[in-house]
Amino acid sequence: EIVMTQSPATLSVSPGERATLSCRASESVSSNLAWYQQKPGQAPRLLIYGASSRATGIPARFSGSGSGTEFTLTISSLQSEDFAVYYCQQYNNWPPWTFGQGTKVEVK
Amino acid sequence: QVQLVQSGSELKKPGASVKVSCKASGYIFTSYAINWVRQAPGQGLEWMGWINTNTGNPTSAQGFTGRFVFSLDKSVSTAYLQISSLKAADTAVYYCARGNIAAAGLFDYWGQGALVTVSS
Numbered sequence: 001e002i003v004m005t006q007s008p009a010t011l012s013v014s015p016g017e018r019a020t021l022s023c024r025a026s027e028s029v030s031s032n033l034a035w036y037q038q039k040p041g042q043a044p045r046l047l048i049y050g051a052s053s054r055a056t057g058i059p060a061r062f063s064g065s066g067s068g069t070e071f072t073l074t075i076s077s078l079q080s081e082d083f084a085v086y087y088c089q090q091y092n093n094w095p096p097w098t099f100g101q102g103t104k105v106e107v108k
Numbered sequence: 109q110v111q112l113v114q115s116g117s118e119l120k121k122p123g124a125s126v127k128v129s130c131k132a133s134g135y136i137f138t139s140y141a142i143n144w145v146r147q148a149p150g151q152g153l154e155w156m157g158w159i160n161t162n163t164g165n166p167t168s169a170q171g172f173t174g175r176f177v178f179s180l181d182k183s184v185s186t187a188y189l190q191i192s193s194l195k196a197a198d199t200a201v202y203y204c205a206r207g208n209i210a211a212a213g214l215f216d217y218w219g220q221g222a223l224v225t226v227s228s
Contacts, residue, residue: 044203
């Protein structure tokens, strides 16, 4: 099973600032890496797939990078609606498809 | 537009069974897999398994065999998750999620979630 490790667990950022979230895979997942956003009481929403492609309707302030085992999600200028929990997920090797434990982005 | 609409919250006693539904619309149901993901209270996301909506063949992740059954009714574009012999540890929100046509493990649309609470 591929283990996904996200850091930090919590990121405190002021609105308008940049946020950088990390995700590491225990073995290579190529570029088969997705990022999801989850707000309280809501289902996750796909943000990024293929490590760097934005899903439909996702603002350009969200960007993803990396390949192999190291990945980054960057939110260039945090808006109020971006405070949420973010999960990375690998879809390269199954079973199972695996998620990271999440990074909570909170208001500083 | 693509939608996955799940059934409502359930309160069950230990030992009982529950069946959660996931009704799809806005796309060809049999062209995309349906996955199930569990989220325990305050915890992260855990993939439970998936069902091939064309063949009906289910695949469960380790830890979700036996008591967890994936099924579907193509005539109403609906997938189901049934959990039997419920335990308190099964208390969670259960999501269905569509597997992307090009990458089955990429979840491009999600249901709103169904909270299952197991308590005596």
